[in-house]
Amino acid sequence: MTGTEDEIMGEPVIAMRKVTAELGSRPVLRGIDLTVRAGEVVALLGANGSGKSTAVRTLIGQVPAGSGTVELFGTPRRSFRDWARVGYVPQRTSAAGGVPATVAEIVASGRLARTRFRFFRGADREAVHRALDLVGMADRAKDPVTALSGGQHQRVLIARALVSEPELLIMDEPMAGVDLASQEVLAATLREQVAQGTTVLVVLHELGPLEPLIDRAVVLRDGCVLHDGPPPRAVGQHALPGHDHVHPHAPAGAEPSRTGLLS
Template sequence: MTSPIPSARPTSPAHPAPPAVRLHDAVASRGGRPVLRGVDLTVRPGEVVALLGANGSGKSTTVKAVTGAVPLERGTLELFGTPLARFRAWHRIGYVPQRTTAASGVPATVREVVSTGRLPLHRLLPFRRSDRTAVDRALAAVGMLDRARDGVADLSGGQQQRVLIARALAGAPDLLIMDEPMAGVDAASQQVLADTLRAEVARGAAVLLVLHELGPLEPLIDRAVVLRDGCVAHDGPPVPNTGLHALPGHDHVHPHADHGHEHDRPRGLLS
């Protein structure tokens, strides 16, 4: 069992910035099947929000709607106060998919994978010293700097997850989105994830997590948003020491992913 994780919160500014995510009355379908039925979701700078729910509840579709990968049939989405149609600053968003996409069957070193997290910052321009420094800093943050030259395919599942997190951190995002980051990783990697999130929150980043259960991340969670049948069944503080089981809308089904394609590439983001 991991040790308790202290929370860390930045000081609230006198003039708060707009929410990193503001999704309102979102309606969306996947493969002709209605999935979201009027979802509201707000994530503010310095806030950690856990998105919870059973299989098919709409967690993954909600995240894909936030990243622009799933179009809304009704409703609005603003990112950092800008409507999605006008939003271009994708470098401000770091996306961590489920770890099964880390190796992707393509030979690549740890450093090469993490370096792709810098691409949205300057497109096709050559890498600069600042880019190499940012990659080293991200690798060090997840304890993988000493494995930088190793092949990603040779790593354990937990180590691959750390690489995906480092790739997202390399761009110093203002919004960090993680899809099931705790699934199938060891206790050491879970602790690395918790430490990383605490550091991101301390510098003011917003964090949106898709989780099966709160688990050891519970002390870091500001709000739990529980989806059920494409609707928000609960939006508020998580129940202490109980996680998903005690929250409204939990129906005791415990899969690790929603129906549909979990690894679609979000529009504007390098997944």
């Protein structure tokens, strides 16, 4: 690729090369390549057990890579320290992990990478309010997180990721088990971040309401990259489980697969 093409597409924000990983003694990633460039919105797709979440957890260092290279913003992951540039939304869990805390306190914890544990200032408090407002939770700032619904928990996790004003947002199944109203709020929040130039890697089981935002899809199967290119398109009205999909590179006349590349 020429320098001009590189500039047009954006510099690599994520670069994984021939990465392998195991959970216990079981191989989960079998030499995957994944590049996400500045400003891209990339969906990581695949069936349960395909390696999607393990790939993300390897990227951020929660799972060690057995071999291969992992870089963030051009820096080897082992040497990367500027975590304020990265917002991470894990698979939905209790936002407080059983610890009594308010919504604002949980979101404020995501600011620590930027404050480096100094006292909060006015700008930090404003960032917390802004992040909560983005996800429609500003009016719940003083409520205990134990009082929230599942969809509201997910909004808090996303606000916690956004409060450091990251350049890269990594989200692991943000729509899983979330009611339609919260899905719409999360999609609107992501649209705003993308409009501001945030780079996004999002793990999904299906594209759903995020489909219009996705630039590229990387589909995993059995820990290998099956497809890297245009997102699979739905045949019919919805890209949902049980509906027919066609691989974007399938030969003419090919039969659609049930749940497409995701099964």
